Amino acid sequence: MLVSESVGQFFLDSEGHRDRLEYTEYGSGDSWVVLLHGQLMPRRMQQPLARALAAEGLHVVTLDLLGHGRSDRPADPQAYSVTAFAEQVLALLDHLGAPQAVIGGTSLGANVSLEVAAIAPERVRGLIVEMPVLDNAVEAGIIAFAPLLLAARFAxxxxxxxxxATRWVPRRAVGFWPSIVLDTLDQRPAPMGAVVHGLFFGRVAPPARERRTITAPAIVVGHPADPIHPFADAQMLAGELPNATFVEAGSILEWRYRPERLDRIATNFALSCWRAPRRARRASRSTS
Incomplete structure (x- = not known):
């Protein structure tokens, strides 16, 4: 089934700066889903899932968070944190006129989805969380991203x-996922260093006591043998969230190259969130 696709943008004003963020809409209607990318990756990584969801009648939006993809990339580390990214998602919902949405993402996008649910639970219809980066991922995260910070600063x-070098490679000639890797390598030193710096030294995700108060229905997808996104983190999160279902992927590549099963699970989940009665809006943040 073909679905409509359109690119949009909106602007955020803060402390004398005006930043432009870009997004893509798939489909139409009032059953909103927002999908978020991994760290340093473009929103286009969520295109296959967005199309699959939109083909079932959902209105899907993929967003380039600040410092990523085709959104602005300031070189100030203070511009970047999981909380700031969550506020960008809420600004997107306001821009679209969407009272609520199912929020989902991969890796960084998973953590941002949790943060949205923590700071604005009344805006979250459900959560699709793939490869969260929580307590068990600290050492692997340092090993994976510290060299990027050092390269940006000192080399x-x-x-x-x-x-x-990567800009010379035709994206259509290499296939979808290799082209996503090439787009991820398309970085400028100062903004890349600022993103990694900001995330290293800021809040990575809601702490466990806050995660336990997130009552939105959720699916948590974990991958075995993934050193950067430990399987134990996904299992732990599914146990912490009161209304979560744990889904084990066959491998880190399943949702990339054999997506049918996980697409079906995500689609059925998102549709069920919108079929369920709307939860009462809460005026303030949940506390424990």
Missing amino acids: PISVTALRL
Whole structure:
């Protein structure tokens, strides 16, 4: 089934700065779903799932968070935190006129989805959380991303050279997921360093005591043998969230190259969230 697709943008004003964020809409209607990308990746990584969801009648939006994809990329580390990203998602919902949405994401996007549910539970219809980065991922995260921060700060020419080299590769010639990898490598040193710095030294996700208060229905997808996104984190999160279902992926590649099963699970879940009666709006943040 073909679905409509359109690109949009909106602007955020804060402390004398005006930042532009870009998004893509798939489908139409009032059953909103927002999908968020992984760290340093573009929103286009969620295109296959967005199309699958929209084909079933959901109105899906993929967003480039600040510092990613085609959104603005300020070089100030203070511009980047999981909380700031969550506020960008809420600004997107306001811009679209969407009172609520199912919020979902991968890796960084998973953590941002949890943060949205923590700071604005009344806006969240449900959660699709793939590969959250929580307590068991600290060491792996440092190993994976510290070299990027060091390269951006002390060897910026290496980041620039890689960016220039990857830009010569035709995206259509290499296939979808290799092209996403190439787009992820298309970084500028200062903004990339700022993103990693901001996330390293800021709040990574809601702490356990806050996660336990998130009552939105959720599916949590974990991958075995994934060192950066430990299986134990996904299992732990599914146990903490009062209304969560744990889904075990066959591998980190299943949702990339054999997505039918997980697409079906995500679609059925999102549709069920919108078929359920709307929860009463809560005026303030949940506390424990």
